[in-house]
Amino acid sequence: MTSTMLVIGPRLAVALVVLTALAAAVATAGRLGHGRQIVTAAVRATLQLAAVSVAIAAIVGSMWATAGFVLLMCAVATVTAGRRITGGRRGWWAGTPIVTGSLPLVAALLLTGLLPLRGIAVIPVAGILIGGAMTATSLAGRRALDDLTGRRGEVEAALALGLPPRDAALLVCRPAAGQALIPALDQTRTVGLVTLPGAFVGVLLGGADPLTAGVTQLFVLIGLLAVEVVAVVLTVELIARGRLRRGDTAVGR
Known part of the structure; x- marks a missing residue:
């Protein structure tokens, strides 16, 4: 076998x-x-x-090298999401939801002892969480900016009624951005019934029992949900405040 x-x-x-x-x-x-x-x-x-x-x-044998690799993952995720959202070089603000959503959770896991302070454990967990934050940031950012462009008349109408630019933008783009959570929600709802995600299979192949594999996968899914919610909320806020934008989506201009 x-x-x-x-x-x-x-x-x-x-x-x-x-x-x-x-x-x-x-x-x-x-x-x-x-x-x-x-x-x-x-x-x-x-x-x-x-x-x-x-x-x-x-x-993996050096925690300093591991930390450097995690920072490299954050940098690559920021560039990738930023380009997806803005289509240019102005997307470095995308690093805020990615880093804020993922790294505090990694740090908390290490401080509580739930995650061993070893590179072989830190790198895959950090990669999963950073990747989830990157995907959520990209999807939320693109959908929010697309809505601000396509429904600009509604934004201008809200501004004409006296709403501040931030509130006018949130009124239009927040529902669309929230759809970025649908893939994570669907995966969590159907785990074990439709799919057996990578963490579950990987732990099983590593020789652990099914219960351990299931608990590990549950943690990964719920952790990803938390990370992606934070990333989406921060992405929408950055867009509403004009930090993340394309040339034609600045609210109030």
Whole structure:
């Protein structure tokens, strides 16, 4: 019996190439406009995971190196979310909801002893939480700014009635931004019934019993919900205050 889900070898490489080509071909045929991006993302993921797999082996033995790697993850997440939201270089404010949503929880887990002070434990947990905050920030930011652009007349009407720019923006964009929580909510609601997420499977494959795997996955899901709620609220606030914006979405201008 093998301890891994997939057999590593030439067949796996061929399967990855075929799946990437299939996804790109379907996206192109369906005129989704992301065919080249799918191939680029797959190639980047391959190279990055190969590099990270080598780097982590050297990093996990040092807490200073681990801390540096976590900060690097935050920086990359900030750049990614910022570009998704603003479409340019003005998205560095995206780091505020990402860092505020994820790192305090990691610190609290370490201080309470729930998370061992070891790189091999800190890096995956921090990565899951930072990744969740990044996704929530990107989705909330894009949807909020899209609504501010598409419903600009409503914003101007609210301003004409005497609402401050922040309140006028929140009135329009907050409901749309809140939809960024739907993926996390659906995953949490259906866990065990529709999907068995990565943390559960990973702990099982690591040799733990199903109860331990279930408790670990429960913690990850609820932790992600908390992180993403904080990220969405802060993202909406930054947009309402004009910190995160595109050139055509400044409220009151």
